[in-house]
Amino acid sequence: TWLTCEETEDRAGEEGMTKDHGYVFEVDPEDRRANREPKPVKALGRYAHEAVVIDPKRGHAYLTEDASGPNGLLYRWTPPEHFRHGRGRLRALADDAGVLQAFKCFDSGGKFVDDLSRATKTGTVYGVDWVDVPDRDARTTSVRKQFAAGEVTRARKLEGMWWADGGAYIVSSYARDESPGRPHDGQVWFYDPKRRTLTLKVLLGVNADPSADGAFDGPDNITVSPYGGLVIAEDGDGVQHLFGATDSGRTYPIARNELNLGTEDDPEYSEFTGVTFSPDGRTLYANIQTPGIMLAITGPWKRQKRR
Incomplete structure (x- = not known):
């Protein structure tokens, strides 16, 4: 099965909705009957979900x-x-099964970090604690608003994730005035559940000219390359790319969307999405969201040298 997320928290009666939204759903690609009446996995909370990954060793969902x-x-x-992940098992859970928590970060000196935009260089490492969510179904108050200042760490536009190397790679798409730290146009973090640390792997400075080729902003979907490093789908301003990042955080272009949905004077390019490699590692798949195109990129690929 796969998990699909609702990126909204609209309630029944809002925006024409007939049901509450903001849930994760388990989808069975081989049994249509299981999908005819979708059942939300309420145990995972109701909020504006973006992505979810499963720790195959410990069973946690991030x-x-x-x-x-x-x-x-x-x-x-x-x-x-005693819960074990498997086909249909999340869908069968009670609404209050398990424990949902939000993260809280500390710097090397033990000082609380209120927002991930505080990090200004790659290699920054934060310690992580987890704080129980009071009301995961957000019956009266959005989950993120249930915490007072100093209780949890926040980030603007937490986006794609990928599980590899024993932990979760996590994207924060950008930071501007709504974030208390330094503005940026993208971060990629790595959470190590064994050490309970969060390490900044990639940091994109503010892109001064998104219409120019060569600079990147607004990372979104992400995957780990079998040849080393990361492959990231751009959902930023101006030109849109698939780009890579080495283990040291250096970025480089892989592909550019040249399908102009606007005009010559006012060009518009849709984002890349759903980036992933085939099981044998030979083909990189990606989508262009509008008008809805799936791409298969066969390389040639070369294993990165560690720097």
Whole structure:
């Protein structure tokens, strides 16, 4: 099965909605009957979900929230005792199964970090604690608004995630005036559950001219390359790319979307999405969101040298 996320928290009666939204759903690609009446996995919380990954060793689910006013959170769901992931098992859970928590970061001196935009250089390492969510179904108050200042760490536009190397790679798309730290046009973090640390792997400075080729902004979907480093889908301003990042955080272009949906004088390019490699590592798949094109990129690929 796969998990799909609702990137909204609209309630029934709002915007024409007939049901509450903001949930994760388990989809069975082989059994249509299981999908005819979708059942939300309420145990994972109701908020503006972006992505979810599963720790195959410990069973935790990690979830990003793409929200502002205030900025969103990174969540961890701990399954109930003796739970094992498998086909249809999340869908069968009770609404209050397991424990949903939000992250809280500390710097090397033990000082609380209120927002990930505080990090100004790659290699920054934060310690991580987890704080229980009071009301995961957000019956009266959005989950991210249930915490007072100093209780949790926030980030603007927490986006794609990918599980590899024993942990979760996590994207924060950008930071501007709504974030208390330094503005940036993208971060990629790595959470190590064994050490309970969060390390900044990639940092994109503010892109002064998004219409020019060669600079990147607004990372979104992400995958880990079998040849080393990361492949990232851009959802920024101006020109849109697939780009790579080495283990040292250096970025480089892979592909550019040249399908202009606007005009010659006012060009518009849709974002790349859904980047992932085939199981044999030979083909990189990616989508262009509008008008809806799937691409298969066969390389040639070369293993990166570690620097």
